[in-house]
Amino acid sequence: MADNPTLVNITVNGQQLTAPAGTLLLEACRSAHVEVPSFCYYPGLSLQAACRMCLVEIEKMPKLQTACTVVITEGMVVRTDTEQVHRARKSAIEFILTNHPLDCPVCDAGGECELQDMTFKYGAAESRFTEPKRHREEQQWSPIVYFDRPRCILCYRCVRVCGEGMDVWALGVGNRGVAASIIPNHSDHLQCEECGMCIDICPVGALTSGPYRYKTRPWEMKHVGAICTFCGDGCKTTLGIRNDQIIRGDNRDKSGINGDFLCVKGRYAFDFTQNPERLKQPLVRVDGELRPTTWSFALETVAKRFQRIKSAQGGFGVIGSTRTLNEEDYQLQKFARRVLGTNNIDHHRTADFPALATALAARTNTPGTALPLANSSSLKTAKAILLVGNDPTNQHPLLAWNIRTAYRNHKTRLYVLNSGDIKLRRQAFRMAVIPAGGEAAAIRFLNGEADSVPAELTMVGGPDPKRWPQTPPSVPQKIAEGLQDFRARLRQEQDVIIVFGAEVRGEAVRELVAFGDTLPGNTRYIALADNANSRGAADMGLYPDLLPGYRPVADAGARAHFEQLWGGTIPAEPGLNLPQMLAAAAAGKLDALYIAGANPLRLHPSAAEGLRKAFVVVQDMFLTETARQADVVLPVLCSYEKNGTLTNTCGEVQAQKRGGMFEGAKSDLAIIHELAELMGCGFGPAAEDKIFGEIRANVKGYDLSLVQLLAGRSALAAPLNETVAHRDDPELIQPNNDTLFTAGTLGRYSTTLNSVMERRLQKESK
Amino acid sequence: MSVFSQATQERFQTLLSHYPVKRSALVPMLLFAQDELGYLPPEAIREVGELVGASELAVREVIGYYSMLRLEPAGKYHVQVCTNISCMLRGGDDIYRHCKERLGIGHKEVAADGVFSLEEVECIGACSWAPALQVNYDFHQELTPEKVDEILRDYRKKAAAR
Amino acid sequence: MSQEVKIISKRFDDPKAATLDGYLASGGFQALEKALTMAPEAIIDEVKKSNLRGRGGAGFPTGMKWSFVPKQSERPKYVLCNADESEPGTCKDRLILQYDPFSLIEGMIIAGKAIDSHQGYVFIRGEYRYLFDIMERAINEAYRAGYLGKNIRGSGLDFDLYAHSGAGAYECGEESALMESLEGKRGIPRLKPPFPAISGLYGGPTVINNMETLATVPHIIVGGGEWYANLGVPKNGGTRLFCLSGHVARPGVYELPLGVPFPRLLEVGGGVANGKKLKAVVPGGSSTPMFTAEEAMGLNMDYDSIAKAGSFLGSGGVVILDENTCMVKFALRIMQFYRHESCGWCVPCREGTNWLHLALGRFHAGGGREGDVDLLREVSENILGRTFCPLGDAAAMPTLSILKRFRQEFLDHLAGKPCSCGVSGRPALATH
Numbered sequence A: 001m002a003d004n005p006t007l008v009n010i011t012v013n014g015q016q017l018t019a020p021a022g023t024l025l026l027e028a029c030r031s032a033h034v035e036v037p038s039f040c041y042y043p044g045l046s047l048q049a050a051c052r053m054c055l056v057e058i059e060k061m062p063k064l065q066t067a068c069t070v071v072i073t074e075g076m077v078v079r080t081d082t083e084q085v086h087r088a089r090k091s092a093i094e095f096i097l098t099n100h101p102l103d104c105p106v107c108d109a110g111g112e113c114e115l116q117d118m119t120f121k122y123g124a125a126e127s128r129f130t131e132p133k134r135h136r137e138e139q140q141w142s143p144i145v146y147f148d149r150p151r152c153i154l155c156y157r158c159v160r161v162c163g164e165g166m167d168v169w170a171l172g173v174g175n176r177g178v179a180a181s182i183i184p185n186h187s188d189h190l191q192c193e194e195c196g197m198c199i200d201i202c203p204v205g206a207l208t209s210g211p212y213r214y215k216t217r218p219w220e221m222k223h224v225g226a227i228c229t230f231c232g233d234g235c236k237t238t239l240g241i242r243n244d245q246i247i248r249g250d251n252r253d254k255s256g257i258n259g260d261f262l263c264v265k266g267r268y269a270f271d272f273t274q275n276p277e278r279l280k281q282p283l284v285r286v287d288g289e290l291r292p293t294t295w296s297f298a299l300e301t302v303a304k305r306f307q308r309i310k311s312a313q314g315g316f317g318v319i320g321s322t323r324t325l326n327e328e329d330y331q332l333q334k335f336a337r338r339v340l341g342t343n344n345i346d347h348h349r350t351a352d353f354p355a356l357a358t359a360l361a362a363r364t365n366t367p368g369t370a371l372p373l374a375n376s377s378s379l380k381t382a383k384a385i386l387l388v389g390n391d392p393t394n395q396h397p398l399l400a401w402n403i404r405t406a407y408r409n410h411k412t413r414l415y416v417l418n419s420g421d422i423k424l425r426r427q428a429f430r431m432a433v434i435p436a437g438g439e440a441a442a443i444r445f446l447n448g449e450a451d452s453v454p455a456e457l458t459m460v461g462g463p464d465p466k467r468w469p470q471t472p473p474s475v476p477q478k479i480a481e482g483l484q485d486f487r488a489r490l491r492q493e494q495d496v497i498i499v500f501g502a503e504v505r506g507e508a509v510r511e512l513v514a515f516g517d518t519l520p521g522n523t524r525y526i527a528l529a530d531n532a533n534s535r536g537a538a539d540m541g542l543y544p545d546l547l548p549g550y551r552p553v554a555d556a557g558a559r560a561h562f563e564q565l566w567g568g569t570i571p572a573e574p575g576l577n578l579p580q581m582l583a584a585a586a587a588g589k590l591d592a593l594y595i596a597g598a599n600p601l602r603l604h605p606s607a608a609e610g611l612r613k614a615f616v617v618v619q620d621m622f623l624t625e626t627a628r629q630a631d632v633v634l635p636v637l638c639s640y641e642k643n644g645t646l647t648n649t650c651g652e653v654q655a656q657k658r659g660g661m662f663e664g665a666k667s668d669l670a671i672i673h674e675l676a677e678l679m680g681c682g683f684g685p686a687a688e689d690k691i692f693g694e695i696r697a698n699v700k701g702y703d704l705s706l707v708q709l710l711a712g713r714s715a716l717a718a719p720l721n722e723t724v725a726h727r728d729d730p731e732l733i734q735p736n737n738d739t740l741f742t743a744g745t746l747g748r749y750s751t752t753l754n755s756v757m758e759r760r761l762q763k764e765s766k
Numbered sequence B: 001m002s003v004f005s006q007a008t009q010e011r012f013q014t015l016l017s018h019y020p021v022k023r024s025a026l027v028p029m030l031l032f033a034q035d036e037l038g039y040l041p042p043e044a045i046r047e048v049g050e051l052v053g054a055s056e057l058a059v060r061e062v063i064g065y066y067s068m069l070r071l072e073p074a075g076k077y078h079v080q081v082c083t084n085i086s087c088m089l090r091g092g093d094d095i096y097r098h099c100k101e102r103l104g105i106g107h108k109e110v111a112a113d114g115v116f117s118l119e120e121v122e123c124i125g126a127c128s129w130a131p132a133l134q135v136n137y138d139f140h141q142e143l144t145p146e147k148v149d150e151i152l153r154d155y156r157k158k159a160a161a162r
Numbered sequence C: 001m002s003q004e005v006k007i008i009s010k011r012f013d014d015p016k017a018a019t020l021d022g023y024l025a026s027g028g029f030q031a032l033e034k035a036l037t038m039a040p041e042a043i044i045d046e047v048k049k050s051n052l053r054g055r056g057g058a059g060f061p062t063g064m065k066w067s068f069v070p071k072q073s074e075r076p077k078y079v080l081c082n083a084d085e086s087e088p089g090t091c092k093d094r095l096i097l098q099y100d101p102f103s104l105i106e107g108m109i110i111a112g113k114a115i116d117s118h119q120g121y122v123f124i125r126g127e128y129r130y131l132f133d134i135m136e137r138a139i140n141e142a143y144r145a146g147y148l149g150k151n152i153r154g155s156g157l158d159f160d161l162y163a164h165s166g167a168g169a170y171e172c173g174e175e176s177a178l179m180e181s182l183e184g185k186r187g188i189p190r191l192k193p194p195f196p197a198i199s200g201l202y203g204g205p206t207v208i209n210n211m212e213t214l215a216t217v218p219h220i221i222v223g224g225g226e227w228y229a230n231l232g233v234p235k236n237g238g239t240r241l242f243c244l245s246g247h248v249a250r251p252g253v254y255e256l257p258l259g260v261p262f263p264r265l266l267e268v269g270g271g272v273a274n275g276k277k278l279k280a281v282v283p284g285g286s287s288t289p290m291f292t293a294e295e296a297m298g299l300n301m302d303y304d305s306i307a308k309a310g311s312f313l314g315s316g317g318v319v320i321l322d323e324n325t326c327m328v329k330f331a332l333r334i335m336q337f338y339r340h341e342s343c344g345w346c347v348p349c350r351e352g353t354n355w356l357h358l359a360l361g362r363f364h365a366g367g368g369r370e371g372d373v374d375l376l377r378e379v380s381e382n383i384l385g386r387t388f389c390p391l392g393d394a395a396a397m398p399t400l401s402i403l404k405r406f407r408q409e410f411l412d413h414l415a416g417k418p419c420s421c422g423v424s425g426r427p428a429l430a431t432h
C-alpha cells in the first residue's frame, strides 16, 4: 500500500465517509460502524461474493450489490438500511437455513455461531421451508477435524484459509449445486498440518475439533489470553478454562501478534497440562529410589544440602529453562550468582543472540535511527525478506504464516538460502540450495565481491539429502550461476528483513550483519530460537559469561551495578557452560546441579552416569530423563498456570496470564524464592510485577510500557549494549529441529500431538 | 506404469500441447480417461493429476463438478434419456419410463449384467428432434417406445457379439 | 420475409461442406481472403455496421464487444467460441458444427485478426462428442492446408485453434465459468469486473462469442455489414437460427430474419401440432420468461421487441406449448434443470433452486398447500437479481412468468381439479 493513499468520499445512509482508495465498500462501512453482515467475506482472504449477506443499494446500479466486492469510488451513494436491503438479508438467511439442521442445542458452536447471531438479528426465525432437508452423516477427517455437512453454509472460509493462508490446500469443494460439499484431500480423511484454522474460521459448527467436541458450552468457560508455550514465536492463545482446567485454545478474537493464526500446538497441545503422568508431589531419593514427599521436606532437603556445599566452598552448576518466564529466569541467575555464588549457569541455546547483539552493538543508542530488530508483524509488510537456514513452516509457524501473508498481499520477494527443500520455497522469489553447513560460506559469498562461488557451495549433490526429497540441481555451474543471480537481485532490495536460523552463528552472524549493512534502507534482523522463552533466557543472563542484558560478567562496571542492586558479590570469572557442567559433574568436580525446567540428558544422554556423582535437583512437570537421575524432583506449574512475561524470538515481550491451575505444583519462581529464603538470602516476596519492575530498570531494552503489556500487546525489547564481549561457542547451539507435531517434553506428553503422529504413521504405512 | 493405453497417452500429450497451462487439459483428459476405463478410478485420478500438475484433491473437485464424470463404473452402454422441456412435451417421460421398465433399473443404476446403465439427463441439444436419448455418445432422436426397443436390442446384440 | 433465408444455414444441405474442399467449393474462405487485406478496425467497423448481436443469449452487439479489447496487452489475447449449447430448447450450434465447421474456423480467424489475437479455442459441450470429432478433423485439415497456424496462407497472420471438450455442465456456457473450465477448474463463474475483454482466459483480453455469432462473421465480411443489417430490422441485423420445438407440427431449426413476426415463425413450423390450440411460448430458451398465446401472436422475433414485451430472444430456442400442457409440470421440469445445473457457489441459487424444485414437485404431486403459490413467487423473487451470476435469474424469471400468467392453473391444482396433462396426483418425476 502506498504511504499516502488518496482518499475517496462516499455517502452511506446519508452520512459522509472517507476511506483510502481501493477500500472495499464493506470495510469502509464497517470502519464507520455501519453494519454490513457477511459470512463469506473474510479479511485477507480472496473475495467470494457467495453468501449474498452483504447486499446493499448503490445509486445508479439497478441491482443490489455485494459490498464485499465493490471497491469504493468517489461520490458513491450507498444505502444499507432500506426495506429492500433488509429483505435481501432476511432471505439470504432463510435460504441458508433451508438445509441447516438447526441442531443448535447440541452444536459446539452454539452460543458463538455467526449464523445464530445473524438469524437473531436479521430474522427468518420461523421457517417457510417445509420440504425434507438433506441429511448426511458426520465425518471424522483426522484426530482433530470433524465435519458435519448439513451445518455447513458453504462460505469457503475453510478452503481459503487452508489454501491461501496455510498453503496446505487440503480442503476443496466437491459435487455441485445443492449437493456441493467441502471435501478433504484424501477422499475420506485429511492429511494436513492439523492447524485447526479451518475449525476456528468456520462461522458455524460445521467443522469442529476432536479435542473440544461436546466438552462444554462456550459460556461455561472463562477466557484467558495466554502466550503459547510451544515455540519461539509467542502467539497469543485464548485459553477456555472451566474448573481451572484448560478445555480449549484458540484465538478467535484475533488479538495479539498472531491475529487469527495458531498452529496445531498453540490450539490443541495444551493438553499436556492434564497428562496423568504429570508430577503432583515432590520426590526425594531415598535408598536409591525417588519417593513422594511433602514440599517442606523436599525444599528443606535442598536448602540444607546447598547450604552445606556452599559452606564447604563446593561447586554448583545451574541449568535454566527456555520455557520459564523472564521473571523466573532473572531470579534464577540471581540465585546462582548471588546465593550460590557461581557463574556456572547456562541454558540450552538454540540461537546465537549474543552474536547478534555483538554485531549490532552500538547502533541502538543513536537517537533517531530505526531499530535494527524486526518484530513478527513487520514481516507481513516487508518489501523483501532474506531467510537463511531454518524451516519456519515447522519451527516458526507464525513467522511462516506472516511471510506467506506478505507474499500474498504485498508480493514480497523472499530470498531463501537453505540446505533443504523447505515449504516456503513456494513463496520464494529466489532460492539457493546449498550444502548442509554451507551457510557461513554462502553468507561470506553474499558479502563479498568475488564472482567465483566457493567450491564448497557447489559440491555435486551437496544439499542435505535427508531434507531434499527430489533431486536438487547438482551441476556446479548452475548452482554458481544461481548464487550469483541470488546475490545480484538481493543487493537491489531495500528495507530487507533478514531472518536466520541456528545454522548461522558466531562469526557468520557478524558477517551477515555486515552484509545487511551494505543493503539500502533499513535492514532489520530476526534470529530464530526454538522455545517459548529462548530469547528471554538469553536476555535475562542465563549465560556463564553474561549478566542480564548481555553485560559481560568480566566487566567490572556491569558487575558492580548488579552487586549493588542485589546486595552481594558476583564472581568475576565467567563460569562453566552447559556441557562443561555436565563434564565437571561426571569428573566429580561439581557438588550440586540445580536444573530448573530443562532436560539436558535428552541431548546429552551419555551424561546420565556422571550426574549420579552430584546432588541433582530438578524442577519439572514430568519425570524426564534428567529428572529420573535427580536426588530431588520438584513439580512445577507450566507457563499457562503462571503470571509474568515472555520474550519471543524477535524480542517481543508479552504478558503471560494465568489460565489453568494445577494442585500440588509450585511455580519455578516460588521455588527459587523459597530456597533463597531457606538459605538465608531472601529475595522478598515472589511478586512477578515487582521483579519485572527490576528487570525494566536494569536490563537494557526492557524499559517497556507496562500499560501496553498489561493491555495484552507486545513490546519489542532491544537489549543491545555499546559492546558485548562474549565468547563464541557456536557448537553449543543445538536446534531442536522440531516438526509441527513435536515439541520436546511438552510435546511428548500431549495426547493430541501423539494421536496426530500415530495416525500419520498409520496412514503412511498403508 | 500408466493405466492408459498407448493411444490415450498420446492423445493426452497432444492435448497438453494445446494450452499454455497444462492444467487446462484436465477436463477433456478426464473425459477421455473415462472413455477408456469406463469410470475414473483412483489410479487414473492420480495419473491425470500428475500429468497436469494438479493435486488429487483438485482433480476430485473437478470430477465432482461435471455431471458426465463418474467415480463408479457405468454400464457398457450408458443410456441417457432427456426429459427436459422440449423432450418432455413430446413424450420424453414416457421414453424414460419405458427404458426403466425395459432395463429394469432406475436413475444412475447399472444392470446386474453390466450391459446397460440408465440416467435421466438434462437437455442434450436435440430439442427439435425430440424426444431423444444418447447411448454413450450416440444420439437417437424422434423416439417412440418401439424405436427404443429396437435400439436397445441392437446394443444388446453388440454386447453379446463381443 | 415469408420464407427461410439461408445464410448461416446455407451449407446445411451440402454433405460435402464439412470437408475443406467442399467448403472451398461453396465459397469458403473468401471472407478470410478479404479480411486479410483489411485493417483490424475495418473488420470491427464492418461487424458493427452489420448490427450483428450475440446469438448466445444476451444479444450484446458483437462489433462493440470486439472493440472493447485493448489494442496493447502484455498478456496474449484469446478468441473463444462458446459451443456449450446447453440452454434447454436450443439445438442450433450443433448443426453448424456438423455441417459447416469451417465457417466457424474462418469466423474465428477473422475475429483473431480484428482483435490481434493468435489463439482460439472452441469450447464444445462434452455430450457432443461426434461433433467434437468433426470439429477436430476440420481444424486438422485447416492446419494442413495452411488456414491455421503460422503465417496463414502467406499473409503473415498467425492463428492457432483447438477444440476443447466440456464434460457436462450448463453453467460452463456462462462465459467466465467457461474460462474457468477451460483452465481445468470447476466451472464457477468469476467476479466481474474485470470483464473478459480486459481480463479473460489466463488473464488475457478475451473475446467470447456464441458459435452462431462467429460463424456469421464470414458472411458479413463477404456481403458487407450493410447488406447483413438490412436483412433484419433496425439494431437487429441479419437472420438467426430459430430452434422450434415442443408442440409444433414440424419441429426444426429454421433460419429467418430477425424481426419476423411470431405467427410467421409458427407457420414455418407447420403450426401447432395435431391442430391443437397454442397455449404458451418460450421465446428464447428455458431461461426466458414465457408468453401466453395471445402475447406471442403479437410478437416480432427480434431482441428489442421481445425485451419490450418482457422477455428475451435468448438463444433462439422457441418452445411451443399446446392447450393440454400442464404449466405446473412445465415449471417443475424447468426447476429440476436449474437445480441440477446450479453450480452451488452462491446461496440464493443453490438453496433457492432446490427449494423451488422440491416445493413444485410436492405441489404438482397433489401436496399443494394454501399459500404455496405466493411462497413460490416470493422464493423466486428472492433469487432474482441477488445471485452471483445470471443462472439464478434464469431459474427465477421463467418461474415468475409462469406463476403470473398461469396462476389460475396453480390454483386449480390446489383445488384438486384434474391436471391438464392428466397426471395430477402422482409424482411425475424421478427426484434425485
Ligand SMILES: Cc1cc2nc3c(=O)[nH]c(=O)nc-3n(C[C@H](O)[C@H](O)[C@H](O)COP(=O)(O)O)c2cc1C
Binding pocket: C053, C054, C055, C056, C057, C058, C059, C060, C062, C082, C083, C084, C085, C086, C087, C170, C171, C172, C173, C174, C175, C176, C208, C209, C210, C211, C213, C214, C389, C390, C391, C394
Ligand atoms: C447460465 C448461462 C449459460 C449460458 N450458456 C450459453 C451457451 O450454452 N452458449 C452460449 O453461446 N452462450 C451461453 N451463455 C451466454 C454467454 O455467457 C455469453 O454471453 C455468450 O457466449 C456470448 O456470446 P454472444 O455475444 O455471441 O452471444 C450462457 C449464459 C449463462 C448465464
Ligand code: SF4
Binding pocket: A151, A152, A153, A154, A155, A156, A157, A158, A159, A182, A198, A201, A202, A203, A204, A206, A207
Ligand atoms: S465448513 Fe464452515 S468454513 Fe467451511 S464452507 Fe462450511 S461453513 Fe464455511
Ligand code: FES
Binding pocket: A037, A038, A039, A040, A041, A048, A049, A050, A051, A052, A053, A054, A055, A066, A067, A068, A069
Ligand atoms: S460477504 Fe459479500 S457475498 Fe458473502
